[in-house]
Amino acid sequence: MPTIKDVAKAAQVSVATVSRVLNQDKNVSPQTRQKVLEVVQKVGYTPNMLGRNLRRKNTERVLVLIPSLSNQFLSGVIRGVESAAKEKDLQVMISATHNDRAAEEGYLEMLDNRSVDGIILVGSTLEREEISRLANQYPLVMCSEWIEGAAVSAVGIDNERAAFDAVNALLSGGRKRVAVISNEEVYSARLRTQGYRRALAQAGVPYRQEYEVDHYEYTYRAGMRACRKLMALPEPPDAIFAVSDELAAGVCKALIEQGITPGREVDVFGFDNTTMSKVVTPSISTISQPRKKIGETALELLWERMEHPEGNYRLVLLPHELVLRDSSRKIN
Amino acid sequence: MPTIKDVAKAAQVSVATVSRVLNQDKNVSPQTRQKVLEVVQKVGYTPNMLGRNLRRKNTERVLVLIPSLSNQFLSGVIRGVESAAKEKDLQVMISATHNDRAAEEGYLEMLDNRSVDGIILVGSTLEREEISRLANQYPLVMCSEWIEGAAVSAVGIDNERAAFDAVNALLSGGRKRVAVISNEEVYSARLRTQGYRRALAQAGVPYRQEYEVDHYEYTYRAGMRACRKLMALPEPPDAIFAVSDELAAGVCKALIEQGITPGREVDVFGFDNTTMSKVVTPSISTISQPRKKIGETALELLWERMEHPEGNYRLVLLPHELVLRDSSRKIN
DNA sequence: CACCTCCATGTAATCGATTACAGTTCCTAT
DNA sequence: ATAGGAACTGTAATCGATTACATGGAGGTG
Numbered sequence: 001m002p003t004i005k006d007v008a009k010a011a012q013v014s015v016a017t018v019s020r021v022l023n024q025d026k027n028v029s030p031q032t033r034q035k036v037l038e039v040v041q042k043v044g045y046t047p048n049m050l051g052r053n054l055r056r057k058n059t060e061r062v063l064v065l066i067p068s069l070s071n072q073f074l075s076g077v078i079r080g081v082e083s084a085a086k087e088k089d090l091q092v093m094i095s096a097t098h099n100d101r102a103a104e105e106g107y108l109e110m111l112d113n114r115s116v117d118g119i120i121l122v123g124s125t126l127e128r129e130e131i132s133r134l135a136n137q138y139p140l141v142m143c144s145e146w147i148e149g150a151a152v153s154a155v156g157i158d159n160e161r162a163a164f165d166a167v168n169a170l171l172s173g174g175r176k177r178v179a180v181i182s183n184e185e186v187y188s189a190r191l192r193t194q195g196y197r198r199a200l201a202q203a204g205v206p207y208r209q210e211y212e213v214d215h216y217e218y219t220y221r222a223g224m225r226a227c228r229k230l231m232a233l234p235e236p237p238d239a240i241f242a243v244s245d246e247l248a249a250g251v252c253k254a255l256i257e258q259g260i261t262p263g264r265e266v267d268v269f270g271f272d273n274t275t276m277s278k279v280v281t282p283s284i285s286t287i288s289q290p291r292k293k294i295g296e297t298a299l300e301l302l303w304e305r306m307e308h309p310e311g312n313y314r315l316v317l318l319p320h321e322l323v324l325r326d327s328s329r330k331i332n
Numbered sequence: 333m334p335t336i337k338d339v340a341k342a343a344q345v346s347v348a349t350v351s352r353v354l355n356q357d358k359n360v361s362p363q364t365r366q367k368v369l370e371v372v373q374k375v376g377y378t379p380n381m382l383g384r385n386l387r388r389k390n391t392e393r394v395l396v397l398i399p400s401l402s403n404q405f406l407s408g409v410i411r412g413v414e415s416a417a418k419e420k421d422l423q424v425m426i427s428a429t430h431n432d433r434a435a436e437e438g439y440l441e442m443l444d445n446r447s448v449d450g451i452i453l454v455g456s457t458l459e460r461e462e463i464s465r466l467a468n469q470y471p472l473v474m475c476s477e478w479i480e481g482a483a484v485s486a487v488g489i490d491n492e493r494a495a496f497d498a499v500n501a502l503l504s505g506g507r508k509r510v511a512v513i514s515n516e517e518v519y520s521a522r523l524r525t526q527g528y529r530r531a532l533a534q535a536g537v538p539y540r541q542e543y544e545v546d547h548y549e550y551t552y553r554a555g556m557r558a559c560r561k562l563m564a565l566p567e568p569p570d571a572i573f574a575v576s577d578e579l580a581a582g583v584c585k586a587l588i589e590q591g592i593t594p595g596r597e598v599d600v601f602g603f604d605n606t607t608m609s610k611v612v613t614p615s616i617s618t619i620s621q622p623r624k625k626i627g628e629t630a631l632e633l634l635w636e637r638m639e640h641p642e643g644n645y646r647l648v649l650l651p652h653e654l655v656l657r658d659s660s661r662k663i664n
Numbered sequence: 665c666a667c668c669t670c671c672a673t674g675t676a677a678t679c680g681a682t683t684a685c686a687g688t689t690c691c692t693a694t
Numbered sequence: 695a696t697a698g699g700a701a702c703t704g705t706a707a708t709c710g711a712t713t714a715c716a717t718g719g720a721g722g723t724g
Binding site for chain 4: 349388
């Protein structure tokens with residue numbers, strides 16, 4: 001690969017001049033500029049980013065760190081990030097942590113060693129203090145999933161409220177025995193459980209411990225297992241709210257296996273409005289998050305941190321929407 | 333952030349010595365090493381990768397370039413890449429092109445400007461010559477989806493054979509009128525169409541133009557549309573082979589809407605063995621690719637190119653498996 | 665005509681690491 | 695006692711860019 005020196009030599013100018021041409025510095029005569037550009041063209045010169053980055057002390061690159069790649073919701077979020085990043089001429093890279101702390105720390109080290117200019121973190125295995133420390137030192141924001149009480153900018157929806165709305169929809173459809181399948185290890189899911197409880201409380205429905213099932217994985221298998229457990233209760237629920245669509249799909253599958261039709265005998269509600277919630281039969285009622293907008297906002301927040309490292313942290317909550325389908329009775 | 337100079341000063345040694353300690357050079361006395369490590373610890377020094385990369389002329393980082401993030405199959409492939417990359421101490425980054433040529437070219441430029449050491453490309457919008465040129469100049473391999481006739485190392489399955497096997501399974505189940513939903517713009521899908529045709533030919537089933545539906549997108553909506561079209565034919569098919577599970581799920585949904593049960597009146601076959609093929613009712617027969625192995629092999633091939641740039645290109649075809657479920661009659 | 669300004673360009677420092685080469689100390693073998 | 699070599703450490707070049715500062719010439723003004 002030719003370097004800036006080669007170009008300078010071939011164009012019979014100094015490296016400074018070549019650099020000026022390439023960086024739109026106006027102090028270059030049209031003739032010289034012309035000549036340099038010709039040479040650049042001819043030898044196929046591309047600036048070496050390692051050199052440039054070292055000198056400029058930045059990379060114009062941001063990293064999105066997600067727990068898992070096979071998440072349709074997140075892929076929508078990332079499209080939002082990409083779209084906003086394009087505006088700012090930032091390159092977007094993605095890596096998956098698989099909830100592995102060592103892996104996550106490895107990627108976060110890229111902030112220390114300047115491999116990326118900033119990180120958008122979707123959930124984390126780290127503690128609140130650790131996150132706060134990083135966010136204080138570097139451009140780092142959280143997205144969709146954040147850490148309770150951490151000092152960091154974040155964007156997502158009001159999970160408590162969304163769950164409250166979903167359960168309310170089930171209750172106003174006439175259901176009385178609403179169960180929830182949640183995940184106490186994840187903050188957003190804990191908030192959803194709280195919303196579930198508040199809806200029940202507000203409707204005067206007594207709280208039942210046995211209607212709250214905790215599951216670590218958001219897989220359809222976990223959903224099936226949880227559903228079987230619930231339906232085996234002496235008094236099985238007549239509605240099930242799951243904190244993810246894949247869980248909800250598993251619930252539906254387990255119900256169908258038992259000869260129960262979701263949306264008739266038992267309502268089912270999911271979360272995230274993924275393709276799966278539309279494809280399965282019956283289609284599943286769910287919560288739709290403004291994915292793209294969430295991603296865009298995440299990048300805006302990150303940009304804010306990059307431009308004003310001393311500014312205040314912000315928490316942005318975007319509006320969600322209920323999507324009512326066949327797995328729950330319509331409200332009228 | 334402290335630099336190597338700060339550490340050197342604090343430890344009262346030269347930068348060379350600090351560097352030696354950090355790079356396991358054995359020519360350092362235990363006392364000095366000890367002292368340097370203490371200072372490194374104390375000031376929280378991390379080597380600046382921009383400096384190191386420039387000097388070493390590499391980044392120990394590889395990029396996986398995929399068309400779309402919301403692809404469960406690919407996420408399995410990437411896990412394979414990550415797992416193999418760990419062995420070689422390479423960091424994996426992922427970016428999505430969304431089949432946008434400009435975006436793809438932007439990311440491929442990272443080879444020119446040395447931002448990454450190599451790229452694993454899953455499909456491409458570029459021409460054969462362009463790919464060949466890049467693969468000749470830099471470590472670049474293709475994975476799952478490659479370009480017909482391009483001079484580049486690649487790994488995937490024998491798509492023609494896999495489709496042949498799938499269609500044979502349908503035929504040996506007693507089906508006579510097998511249709512296919514494919515995508516002529518994608519090489520792997522073209523190969524699958526060829527396998528479909530060969531299976532029909534071998535079974536002596538006459539070829540019917542109207543049984544081959546071409547669809548650009550691999551979405552369930554496209555599958556529904558294609559299915560309706562097929563079932564509206566004067567002589568509708570009694571089996572449908574779709575080149576992706578999501579298409580197949582759409583086919584099933586459209587069939588159910590028409591009161592037809594997949595696996596009874598009409599068989600359905602998908603491709604990729606994604607969660608969706610398991611979750612929908614009835615579950616969908618499909619082809620399973622060794623995702624993780626594919627990813628691992630892709631990284632091995634890339635490593636091969638990095639170590640021996642002058643070596644020969646290799647095409648590795650891994651074995652696939654038929655997964656028979658409820659959407660097709662079992663063979664007995 | 666002397667002086668000043670502005671423009672175009674070049675020289676050299678710099679970013680933060682690695683590493684070739686050189687120098688010092690000290691041990692060992694003759 | 696001394697040459698030779700091993701072990702340790704430092705000095706300075708280097709990677710490929712950007713950029714502060716210096717320089718020289720053109721043009722304008724009183």
